[in-house]
Amino acid sequence: MIKIKKEKQVMNKKYFAAAALACALMSCGTGKNSVAVVDFTGEWNIVEVNGEKVSAENAPFLGFDKDGHRLYGNAGCNRLMGSFELDTLNAGKVKFGQVAATRMMCPDMTLEQNVLEALNKVAGYETVGEDVALNDAEGKPVILLQKREVAEVSVNDLNGAWEIVSVKGNPVREVEKQPQLVFNVAEKRVHGNASCNTINGSFTQEEGQAASLRFSQMISTMMACPNMDVESSILKALDEVRSFEIKADGTVSLLGADGAEVLSLKKLAETEAEA
Structure with a gap:
Protein backbone atom coordinates (compact mmCIF):
# COMPACT_ATOMS: atom_id res chain seq x y z
CA MET A 1 0.00 0.00 0.00
CA ILE A 2 2.82 2.40 0.86
CA LYS A 3 4.49 1.76 -2.52
CA ILE A 4 1.23 2.38 -4.41
CA LYS A 5 0.63 5.59 -2.49
CA LYS A 6 4.12 6.90 -3.31
CA GLU A 7 3.63 6.03 -6.99
CA LYS A 8 0.36 7.98 -7.00
CA GLN A 9 2.08 10.98 -5.39
CA VAL A 10 4.81 10.91 -8.05
CA MET A 11 2.21 10.67 -10.82
CA ASN A 12 0.23 13.56 -9.31
CA LYS A 13 3.37 15.74 -9.17
CA LYS A 14 4.17 14.97 -12.82
CA TYR A 15 0.57 15.72 -13.81
CA PHE A 16 0.50 19.09 -12.03
CA ALA A 17 3.93 20.01 -13.43
CA ALA A 18 2.73 19.27 -16.97
CA ALA A 19 -0.49 21.18 -16.37
CA ALA A 20 1.44 24.19 -15.05
CA LEU A 21 3.68 24.18 -18.12
CA ALA A 22 0.66 24.02 -20.44
CA CYS A 23 -0.97 26.90 -18.60
CA ALA A 24 2.19 28.98 -18.90
CA LEU A 25 2.38 28.37 -22.63
CA MET A 26 -1.31 29.12 -23.26
CA SER A 27 -1.80 31.83 -20.60
CA CYS A 28 -4.13 29.36 -18.87
CA GLY A 29 -6.75 30.98 -16.66
CA THR A 30 -5.87 34.55 -17.62
CA GLY A 31 -8.36 34.89 -20.47
CA LYS A 32 -5.68 36.74 -22.49
CA ASN A 33 -3.67 35.90 -25.58
CA SER A 34 -0.01 35.22 -24.75
CA VAL A 35 1.04 37.64 -27.55
CA ALA A 36 1.23 41.29 -26.49
CA VAL A 37 -1.03 43.65 -28.43
CA VAL A 38 1.02 46.36 -30.17
CA ASP A 39 -0.12 49.90 -30.89
CA PHE A 40 1.36 50.46 -34.34
CA THR A 41 0.27 54.11 -34.52
CA GLY A 42 3.03 56.41 -35.77
CA GLU A 43 6.27 55.70 -37.60
CA TRP A 44 8.81 52.88 -37.19
CA ASN A 45 12.34 52.53 -38.57
CA ILE A 46 13.12 49.27 -40.36
CA VAL A 47 16.33 48.20 -38.60
CA GLU A 48 16.61 44.60 -39.84
CA VAL A 49 15.42 42.70 -42.92
CA ASN A 50 15.65 38.90 -42.92
CA GLY A 51 18.02 39.06 -39.96
CA GLU A 52 20.44 41.52 -41.58
CA LYS A 53 20.90 44.96 -40.03
CA VAL A 54 19.92 47.91 -42.22
CA SER A 55 22.54 50.56 -42.88
CA ALA A 56 21.45 53.11 -45.45
CA GLU A 57 21.58 56.86 -45.94
CA ASN A 58 17.84 56.95 -46.54
CA ALA A 59 16.83 54.46 -43.85
CA PRO A 60 13.55 52.70 -44.68
CA PHE A 61 10.58 53.15 -42.39
CA LEU A 62 6.90 52.30 -42.05
CA GLY A 63 4.13 54.62 -40.92
CA ARG A 70 -3.26 53.15 -44.30
CA LEU A 71 0.37 52.13 -44.57
CA TYR A 72 3.04 54.54 -45.82
CA GLY A 73 6.78 55.02 -45.63
CA ASN A 74 9.99 54.54 -47.57
CA ALA A 75 11.49 51.27 -48.80
CA GLY A 76 15.05 52.59 -49.00
CA CYS A 77 14.70 54.54 -52.24
CA ASN A 78 11.06 54.93 -53.17
CA ARG A 79 8.02 55.96 -51.18
CA LEU A 80 5.66 53.09 -50.39
CA LEU A 86 -4.96 44.03 -37.58
CA ASP A 87 -6.83 40.95 -36.40
CA THR A 88 -8.64 42.28 -33.33
CA LEU A 89 -9.66 38.78 -32.22
CA ASN A 90 -6.21 37.22 -32.50
CA ALA A 91 -3.37 39.31 -31.13
CA GLY A 92 -0.21 38.85 -33.15
CA LYS A 93 -1.93 38.74 -36.55
CA VAL A 94 -1.55 41.50 -39.14
CA LYS A 95 -2.04 41.59 -42.89
CA PHE A 96 -0.63 44.08 -45.42
CA GLY A 97 -2.56 44.65 -48.61
CA GLN A 98 -1.95 46.49 -51.89
CA VAL A 99 1.58 47.66 -51.01
CA ALA A 100 2.94 49.76 -53.89
CA ALA A 101 5.99 51.98 -54.40
CA THR A 102 7.01 54.85 -56.63
CA ARG A 103 9.47 54.03 -59.44
CA MET A 104 12.48 56.27 -58.93
CA MET A 105 15.82 54.58 -59.63
CA CYS A 106 18.64 54.64 -57.07
CA PRO A 107 22.27 53.40 -57.34
CA ASP A 108 21.55 50.29 -55.24
CA MET A 109 18.03 48.85 -55.19
CA THR A 110 18.90 45.69 -53.22
CA LEU A 111 17.62 46.94 -49.85
CA GLU A 112 14.38 48.20 -51.36
CA GLN A 113 13.75 44.91 -53.13
CA ASN A 114 14.35 42.99 -49.89
CA VAL A 115 12.00 45.28 -47.94
CA LEU A 116 9.17 44.94 -50.45
CA GLU A 117 9.57 41.16 -50.69
CA ALA A 118 9.56 40.88 -46.89
CA LEU A 119 6.41 43.01 -46.57
CA ASN A 120 4.60 40.63 -48.92
CA LYS A 121 5.37 37.76 -46.53
CA VAL A 122 4.13 39.42 -43.32
CA ALA A 123 1.37 37.53 -41.53
CA GLY A 124 1.96 38.35 -37.86
CA TYR A 125 3.98 40.21 -35.28
CA GLU A 126 5.54 39.89 -31.85
CA THR A 127 7.37 42.17 -29.44
CA VAL A 128 11.16 41.85 -29.11
CA GLY A 129 12.04 43.96 -26.09
CA GLU A 130 10.94 47.47 -27.06
CA ASP A 131 11.02 46.60 -30.78
CA VAL A 132 8.46 44.76 -32.93
CA ALA A 133 9.20 41.85 -35.27
CA LEU A 134 7.01 41.31 -38.34
CA ASN A 135 6.84 37.57 -39.00
CA ASP A 136 5.93 35.39 -41.94
CA ALA A 137 3.23 32.70 -41.85
CA GLU A 138 5.64 30.27 -40.17
CA GLY A 139 6.49 32.74 -37.40
CA LYS A 140 9.94 33.61 -38.76
CA PRO A 141 10.93 37.30 -38.34
CA VAL A 142 11.36 39.04 -41.71
CA ILE A 143 11.41 42.69 -40.57
CA LEU A 144 12.40 44.28 -37.25
CA LEU A 145 10.83 47.64 -36.43
CA GLN A 146 12.04 50.26 -33.97
CA LYS A 147 9.79 53.13 -32.89
CA ARG A 148 10.82 56.50 -34.33
CA GLU A 149 11.40 59.32 -31.90
CA VAL A 150 9.12 62.21 -32.81
CA ALA A 151 11.03 65.48 -32.79
CA GLU A 152 9.27 68.58 -31.53
CA VAL A 153 8.41 70.92 -34.38
CA SER A 154 7.01 74.41 -34.69
CA VAL A 155 5.62 76.26 -37.67
CA ASN A 156 8.05 79.03 -36.72
CA ASP A 157 10.80 76.77 -38.10
CA LEU A 158 9.34 77.35 -41.58
CA ASN A 159 9.76 81.12 -41.50
CA GLY A 160 11.83 82.42 -44.40
CA ALA A 161 12.64 81.32 -47.94
CA TRP A 162 12.89 77.72 -49.18
CA GLU A 163 13.91 76.23 -52.51
CA ILE A 164 11.63 73.49 -53.85
CA VAL A 165 14.12 70.76 -54.73
CA SER A 166 11.83 67.82 -55.51
CA VAL A 167 8.19 66.99 -56.21
CA LYS A 168 7.01 63.55 -55.05
CA GLY A 169 10.58 62.29 -55.11
CA ASN A 170 11.43 63.68 -58.54
CA PRO A 171 14.19 66.34 -58.56
CA VAL A 172 13.27 69.70 -60.10
CA ARG A 173 15.32 70.24 -63.27
CA GLU A 174 15.34 72.34 -66.43
CA VAL A 175 12.96 75.10 -65.37
CA GLU A 176 12.67 78.80 -66.19
CA LYS A 177 13.66 79.70 -62.63
CA GLN A 178 14.20 77.63 -59.51
CA PRO A 179 10.85 77.33 -57.66
CA GLN A 180 10.66 78.52 -54.08
CA LEU A 181 8.32 79.25 -51.20
CA VAL A 182 8.68 82.11 -48.72
CA PHE A 183 6.81 81.74 -45.41
CA ASN A 184 5.68 84.72 -43.36
CA VAL A 185 4.64 82.92 -40.19
CA ALA A 186 3.51 86.06 -38.34
CA GLU A 187 0.93 86.79 -41.05
CA LYS A 188 0.35 83.13 -42.01
CA ARG A 189 1.10 84.00 -45.61
CA VAL A 190 3.22 82.33 -48.27
CA HIS A 191 4.51 83.53 -51.63
CA GLY A 192 7.11 82.52 -54.20
CA ASN A 193 7.12 80.96 -57.64
CA ALA A 194 6.24 77.59 -59.12
CA SER A 195 9.09 77.70 -61.72
CA CYS A 196 7.32 80.16 -64.03
CA ASN A 197 4.52 82.10 -62.38
CA THR A 198 4.42 83.98 -59.09
CA ILE A 199 2.24 82.37 -56.42
CA ASN A 200 0.61 83.85 -53.32
CA GLY A 201 -1.61 82.42 -50.62
CA SER A 202 -2.07 81.59 -46.96
CA PHE A 203 -1.70 78.59 -44.70
CA THR A 204 -3.50 77.20 -41.66
CA GLN A 205 -2.90 74.63 -38.94
CA GLU A 206 -5.18 72.32 -36.98
CA GLU A 207 -5.54 73.29 -33.34
CA GLY A 208 -3.18 71.28 -31.17
CA GLN A 209 -1.36 69.79 -34.16
CA ALA A 210 2.08 71.47 -34.29
CA ALA A 211 3.14 69.68 -37.48
CA SER A 212 -0.08 70.23 -39.41
CA LEU A 213 0.00 72.50 -42.46
CA ARG A 214 -2.52 73.30 -45.17
CA PHE A 215 -2.30 75.87 -47.95
CA SER A 216 -5.38 77.82 -49.00
CA GLN A 217 -6.39 80.62 -51.37
CA MET A 218 -3.35 79.94 -53.54
CA ILE A 219 -3.34 82.09 -56.68
CA SER A 220 -0.77 82.48 -59.44
CA THR A 221 -0.06 84.73 -62.38
CA MET A 222 -0.92 83.43 -65.85
CA MET A 223 2.34 83.74 -67.78
CA ALA A 224 3.18 80.91 -70.20
CA CYS A 225 6.62 79.26 -70.16
CA PRO A 226 8.24 76.56 -72.34
CA ASN A 227 7.94 73.83 -69.68
CA MET A 228 4.75 74.04 -67.62
CA ASP A 229 4.74 70.42 -66.40
CA VAL A 230 6.89 71.20 -63.35
CA GLU A 231 4.71 74.15 -62.37
CA SER A 232 1.56 72.08 -62.74
CA SER A 233 2.99 69.31 -60.51
CA ILE A 234 4.06 71.84 -57.85
CA LEU A 235 0.65 73.51 -57.71
CA LYS A 236 -1.06 70.13 -57.43
CA ALA A 237 1.34 69.05 -54.67
CA LEU A 238 0.73 72.27 -52.69
CA ASP A 239 -2.97 71.44 -52.69
CA GLU A 240 -2.22 68.00 -51.21
CA VAL A 241 -0.07 69.19 -48.29
CA ARG A 242 -1.44 68.35 -44.83
CA SER A 243 1.64 68.38 -42.58
CA PHE A 244 5.41 68.87 -42.49
CA GLU A 245 8.51 67.43 -40.91
CA ILE A 246 12.02 68.76 -40.44
CA LYS A 247 14.78 66.29 -41.21
CA ALA A 248 18.14 65.95 -39.48
CA ASP A 249 19.92 67.68 -42.35
CA GLY A 250 17.70 70.76 -42.02
CA THR A 251 15.58 70.10 -45.11
CA VAL A 252 11.79 70.14 -44.83
CA SER A 253 9.35 67.58 -46.18
CA LEU A 254 5.80 68.69 -46.92
CA LEU A 255 3.58 65.64 -46.50
CA GLY A 256 0.24 64.54 -47.91
CA ALA A 257 -2.70 63.03 -46.02
CA ASP A 258 -1.07 59.58 -46.11
CA GLY A 259 2.19 60.87 -44.62
CA ALA A 260 4.10 60.55 -47.89
CA GLU A 261 6.38 63.38 -49.02
CA VAL A 262 4.93 65.55 -51.80
CA LEU A 263 7.49 68.39 -51.74
CA SER A 264 11.04 68.67 -50.42
CA LEU A 265 12.39 72.10 -49.41
CA LYS A 266 15.90 73.41 -48.78
CA LYS A 267 16.57 76.61 -46.82
CA LEU A 268 17.72 79.64 -48.82
CA ALA A 269 19.87 82.52 -47.68
CA GLU A 270 18.13 85.90 -47.49
CA THR A 271 20.08 87.10 -50.54
CA GLU A 272 18.65 84.19 -52.58
CA ALA A 273 15.01 84.81 -51.66
CA GLU A 274 12.55 86.53 -53.94
CA ALA A 275 11.52 90.06 -53.10
Whole structure:
Protein backbone atom coordinates (compact mmCIF):
# COMPACT_ATOMS: atom_id res chain seq x y z
CA MET A 1 0.00 0.00 0.00
CA ILE A 2 2.82 2.40 0.86
CA LYS A 3 4.49 1.76 -2.52
CA ILE A 4 1.23 2.38 -4.41
CA LYS A 5 0.63 5.59 -2.49
CA LYS A 6 4.12 6.90 -3.31
CA GLU A 7 3.63 6.03 -6.99
CA LYS A 8 0.36 7.98 -7.00
CA GLN A 9 2.08 10.98 -5.39
CA VAL A 10 4.81 10.91 -8.05
CA MET A 11 2.21 10.67 -10.82
CA ASN A 12 0.23 13.56 -9.31
CA LYS A 13 3.37 15.74 -9.17
CA LYS A 14 4.17 14.97 -12.82
CA TYR A 15 0.57 15.72 -13.81
CA PHE A 16 0.50 19.09 -12.03
CA ALA A 17 3.93 20.01 -13.43
CA ALA A 18 2.73 19.27 -16.97
CA ALA A 19 -0.49 21.18 -16.37
CA ALA A 20 1.44 24.19 -15.05
CA LEU A 21 3.68 24.18 -18.12
CA ALA A 22 0.66 24.02 -20.44
CA CYS A 23 -0.97 26.90 -18.60
CA ALA A 24 2.19 28.98 -18.90
CA LEU A 25 2.38 28.37 -22.63
CA MET A 26 -1.31 29.12 -23.26
CA SER A 27 -1.80 31.83 -20.60
CA CYS A 28 -4.13 29.36 -18.87
CA GLY A 29 -6.75 30.98 -16.66
CA THR A 30 -5.87 34.55 -17.62
CA GLY A 31 -8.36 34.89 -20.47
CA LYS A 32 -5.68 36.74 -22.49
CA ASN A 33 -3.67 35.90 -25.58
CA SER A 34 -0.01 35.22 -24.75
CA VAL A 35 1.04 37.64 -27.55
CA ALA A 36 1.23 41.29 -26.49
CA VAL A 37 -1.03 43.65 -28.43
CA VAL A 38 1.02 46.36 -30.17
CA ASP A 39 -0.12 49.90 -30.89
CA PHE A 40 1.36 50.46 -34.34
CA THR A 41 0.27 54.11 -34.52
CA GLY A 42 3.03 56.41 -35.77
CA GLU A 43 6.27 55.70 -37.60
CA TRP A 44 8.81 52.88 -37.19
CA ASN A 45 12.34 52.53 -38.57
CA ILE A 46 13.12 49.27 -40.36
CA VAL A 47 16.33 48.20 -38.60
CA GLU A 48 16.61 44.60 -39.84
CA VAL A 49 15.42 42.70 -42.92
CA ASN A 50 15.65 38.90 -42.92
CA GLY A 51 18.02 39.06 -39.96
CA GLU A 52 20.44 41.52 -41.58
CA LYS A 53 20.90 44.96 -40.03
CA VAL A 54 19.92 47.91 -42.22
CA SER A 55 22.54 50.56 -42.88
CA ALA A 56 21.45 53.11 -45.45
CA GLU A 57 21.58 56.86 -45.94
CA ASN A 58 17.84 56.95 -46.54
CA ALA A 59 16.83 54.46 -43.85
CA PRO A 60 13.55 52.70 -44.68
CA PHE A 61 10.58 53.15 -42.39
CA LEU A 62 6.90 52.30 -42.05
CA GLY A 63 4.13 54.62 -40.92
CA PHE A 64 0.74 53.38 -39.74
CA ASP A 65 -2.47 55.42 -39.94
CA LYS A 66 -4.59 53.31 -37.60
CA ASP A 67 -7.90 55.09 -38.23
CA GLY A 68 -7.62 54.90 -42.02
CA HIS A 69 -5.87 51.51 -42.06
CA ARG A 70 -3.26 53.15 -44.30
CA LEU A 71 0.37 52.13 -44.57
CA TYR A 72 3.04 54.54 -45.82
CA GLY A 73 6.78 55.02 -45.63
CA ASN A 74 9.99 54.54 -47.57
CA ALA A 75 11.49 51.27 -48.80
CA GLY A 76 15.05 52.59 -49.00
CA CYS A 77 14.70 54.54 -52.24
CA ASN A 78 11.06 54.93 -53.17
CA ARG A 79 8.02 55.96 -51.18
CA LEU A 80 5.66 53.09 -50.39
CA MET A 81 1.97 53.07 -49.64
CA GLY A 82 -0.69 50.49 -48.99
CA SER A 83 -3.12 49.22 -46.38
CA PHE A 84 -2.97 47.05 -43.29
CA GLU A 85 -5.45 45.13 -41.18
CA LEU A 86 -4.96 44.03 -37.58
CA ASP A 87 -6.83 40.95 -36.40
CA THR A 88 -8.64 42.28 -33.33
CA LEU A 89 -9.66 38.78 -32.22
CA ASN A 90 -6.21 37.22 -32.50
CA ALA A 91 -3.37 39.31 -31.13
CA GLY A 92 -0.21 38.85 -33.15
CA LYS A 93 -1.93 38.74 -36.55
CA VAL A 94 -1.55 41.50 -39.14
CA LYS A 95 -2.04 41.59 -42.89
CA PHE A 96 -0.63 44.08 -45.42
CA GLY A 97 -2.56 44.65 -48.61
CA GLN A 98 -1.95 46.49 -51.89
CA VAL A 99 1.58 47.66 -51.01
CA ALA A 100 2.94 49.76 -53.89
CA ALA A 101 5.99 51.98 -54.40
CA THR A 102 7.01 54.85 -56.63
CA ARG A 103 9.47 54.03 -59.44
CA MET A 104 12.48 56.27 -58.93
CA MET A 105 15.82 54.58 -59.63
CA CYS A 106 18.64 54.64 -57.07
CA PRO A 107 22.27 53.40 -57.34
CA ASP A 108 21.55 50.29 -55.24
CA MET A 109 18.03 48.85 -55.19
CA THR A 110 18.90 45.69 -53.22
CA LEU A 111 17.62 46.94 -49.85
CA GLU A 112 14.38 48.20 -51.36
CA GLN A 113 13.75 44.91 -53.13
CA ASN A 114 14.35 42.99 -49.89
CA VAL A 115 12.00 45.28 -47.94
CA LEU A 116 9.17 44.94 -50.45
CA GLU A 117 9.57 41.16 -50.69
CA ALA A 118 9.56 40.88 -46.89
CA LEU A 119 6.41 43.01 -46.57
CA ASN A 120 4.60 40.63 -48.92
CA LYS A 121 5.37 37.76 -46.53
CA VAL A 122 4.13 39.42 -43.32
CA ALA A 123 1.37 37.53 -41.53
CA GLY A 124 1.96 38.35 -37.86
CA TYR A 125 3.98 40.21 -35.28
CA GLU A 126 5.54 39.89 -31.85
CA THR A 127 7.37 42.17 -29.44
CA VAL A 128 11.16 41.85 -29.11
CA GLY A 129 12.04 43.96 -26.09
CA GLU A 130 10.94 47.47 -27.06
CA ASP A 131 11.02 46.60 -30.78
CA VAL A 132 8.46 44.76 -32.93
CA ALA A 133 9.20 41.85 -35.27
CA LEU A 134 7.01 41.31 -38.34
CA ASN A 135 6.84 37.57 -39.00
CA ASP A 136 5.93 35.39 -41.94
CA ALA A 137 3.23 32.70 -41.85
CA GLU A 138 5.64 30.27 -40.17
CA GLY A 139 6.49 32.74 -37.40
CA LYS A 140 9.94 33.61 -38.76
CA PRO A 141 10.93 37.30 -38.34
CA VAL A 142 11.36 39.04 -41.71
CA ILE A 143 11.41 42.69 -40.57
CA LEU A 144 12.40 44.28 -37.25
CA LEU A 145 10.83 47.64 -36.43
CA GLN A 146 12.04 50.26 -33.97
CA LYS A 147 9.79 53.13 -32.89
CA ARG A 148 10.82 56.50 -34.33
CA GLU A 149 11.40 59.32 -31.90
CA VAL A 150 9.12 62.21 -32.81
CA ALA A 151 11.03 65.48 -32.79
CA GLU A 152 9.27 68.58 -31.53
CA VAL A 153 8.41 70.92 -34.38
CA SER A 154 7.01 74.41 -34.69
CA VAL A 155 5.62 76.26 -37.67
CA ASN A 156 8.05 79.03 -36.72
CA ASP A 157 10.80 76.77 -38.10
CA LEU A 158 9.34 77.35 -41.58
CA ASN A 159 9.76 81.12 -41.50
CA GLY A 160 11.83 82.42 -44.40
CA ALA A 161 12.64 81.32 -47.94
CA TRP A 162 12.89 77.72 -49.18
CA GLU A 163 13.91 76.23 -52.51
CA ILE A 164 11.63 73.49 -53.85
CA VAL A 165 14.12 70.76 -54.73
CA SER A 166 11.83 67.82 -55.51
CA VAL A 167 8.19 66.99 -56.21
CA LYS A 168 7.01 63.55 -55.05
CA GLY A 169 10.58 62.29 -55.11
CA ASN A 170 11.43 63.68 -58.54
CA PRO A 171 14.19 66.34 -58.56
CA VAL A 172 13.27 69.70 -60.10
CA ARG A 173 15.32 70.24 -63.27
CA GLU A 174 15.34 72.34 -66.43
CA VAL A 175 12.96 75.10 -65.37
CA GLU A 176 12.67 78.80 -66.19
CA LYS A 177 13.66 79.70 -62.63
CA GLN A 178 14.20 77.63 -59.51
CA PRO A 179 10.85 77.33 -57.66
CA GLN A 180 10.66 78.52 -54.08
CA LEU A 181 8.32 79.25 -51.20
CA VAL A 182 8.68 82.11 -48.72
CA PHE A 183 6.81 81.74 -45.41
CA ASN A 184 5.68 84.72 -43.36
CA VAL A 185 4.64 82.92 -40.19
CA ALA A 186 3.51 86.06 -38.34
CA GLU A 187 0.93 86.79 -41.05
CA LYS A 188 0.35 83.13 -42.01
CA ARG A 189 1.10 84.00 -45.61
CA VAL A 190 3.22 82.33 -48.27
CA HIS A 191 4.51 83.53 -51.63
CA GLY A 192 7.11 82.52 -54.20
CA ASN A 193 7.12 80.96 -57.64
CA ALA A 194 6.24 77.59 -59.12
CA SER A 195 9.09 77.70 -61.72
CA CYS A 196 7.32 80.16 -64.03
CA ASN A 197 4.52 82.10 -62.38
CA THR A 198 4.42 83.98 -59.09
CA ILE A 199 2.24 82.37 -56.42
CA ASN A 200 0.61 83.85 -53.32
CA GLY A 201 -1.61 82.42 -50.62
CA SER A 202 -2.07 81.59 -46.96
CA PHE A 203 -1.70 78.59 -44.70
CA THR A 204 -3.50 77.20 -41.66
CA GLN A 205 -2.90 74.63 -38.94
CA GLU A 206 -5.18 72.32 -36.98
CA GLU A 207 -5.54 73.29 -33.34
CA GLY A 208 -3.18 71.28 -31.17
CA GLN A 209 -1.36 69.79 -34.16
CA ALA A 210 2.08 71.47 -34.29
CA ALA A 211 3.14 69.68 -37.48
CA SER A 212 -0.08 70.23 -39.41
CA LEU A 213 0.00 72.50 -42.46
CA ARG A 214 -2.52 73.30 -45.17
CA PHE A 215 -2.30 75.87 -47.95
CA SER A 216 -5.38 77.82 -49.00
CA GLN A 217 -6.39 80.62 -51.37
CA MET A 218 -3.35 79.94 -53.54
CA ILE A 219 -3.34 82.09 -56.68
CA SER A 220 -0.77 82.48 -59.44
CA THR A 221 -0.06 84.73 -62.38
CA MET A 222 -0.92 83.43 -65.85
CA MET A 223 2.34 83.74 -67.78
CA ALA A 224 3.18 80.91 -70.20
CA CYS A 225 6.62 79.26 -70.16
CA PRO A 226 8.24 76.56 -72.34
CA ASN A 227 7.94 73.83 -69.68
CA MET A 228 4.75 74.04 -67.62
CA ASP A 229 4.74 70.42 -66.40
CA VAL A 230 6.89 71.20 -63.35
CA GLU A 231 4.71 74.15 -62.37
CA SER A 232 1.56 72.08 -62.74
CA SER A 233 2.99 69.31 -60.51
CA ILE A 234 4.06 71.84 -57.85
CA LEU A 235 0.65 73.51 -57.71
CA LYS A 236 -1.06 70.13 -57.43
CA ALA A 237 1.34 69.05 -54.67
CA LEU A 238 0.73 72.27 -52.69
CA ASP A 239 -2.97 71.44 -52.69
CA GLU A 240 -2.22 68.00 -51.21
CA VAL A 241 -0.07 69.19 -48.29
CA ARG A 242 -1.44 68.35 -44.83
CA SER A 243 1.64 68.38 -42.58
CA PHE A 244 5.41 68.87 -42.49
CA GLU A 245 8.51 67.43 -40.91
CA ILE A 246 12.02 68.76 -40.44
CA LYS A 247 14.78 66.29 -41.21
CA ALA A 248 18.14 65.95 -39.48
CA ASP A 249 19.92 67.68 -42.35
CA GLY A 250 17.70 70.76 -42.02
CA THR A 251 15.58 70.10 -45.11
CA VAL A 252 11.79 70.14 -44.83
CA SER A 253 9.35 67.58 -46.18
CA LEU A 254 5.80 68.69 -46.92
CA LEU A 255 3.58 65.64 -46.50
CA GLY A 256 0.24 64.54 -47.91
CA ALA A 257 -2.70 63.03 -46.02
CA ASP A 258 -1.07 59.58 -46.11
CA GLY A 259 2.19 60.87 -44.62
CA ALA A 260 4.10 60.55 -47.89
CA GLU A 261 6.38 63.38 -49.02
CA VAL A 262 4.93 65.55 -51.80
CA LEU A 263 7.49 68.39 -51.74
CA SER A 264 11.04 68.67 -50.42
CA LEU A 265 12.39 72.10 -49.41
CA LYS A 266 15.90 73.41 -48.78
CA LYS A 267 16.57 76.61 -46.82
CA LEU A 268 17.72 79.64 -48.82
CA ALA A 269 19.87 82.52 -47.68
CA GLU A 270 18.13 85.90 -47.49
CA THR A 271 20.08 87.10 -50.54
CA GLU A 272 18.65 84.19 -52.58
CA ALA A 273 15.01 84.81 -51.66
CA GLU A 274 12.55 86.53 -53.94
CA ALA A 275 11.52 90.06 -53.10
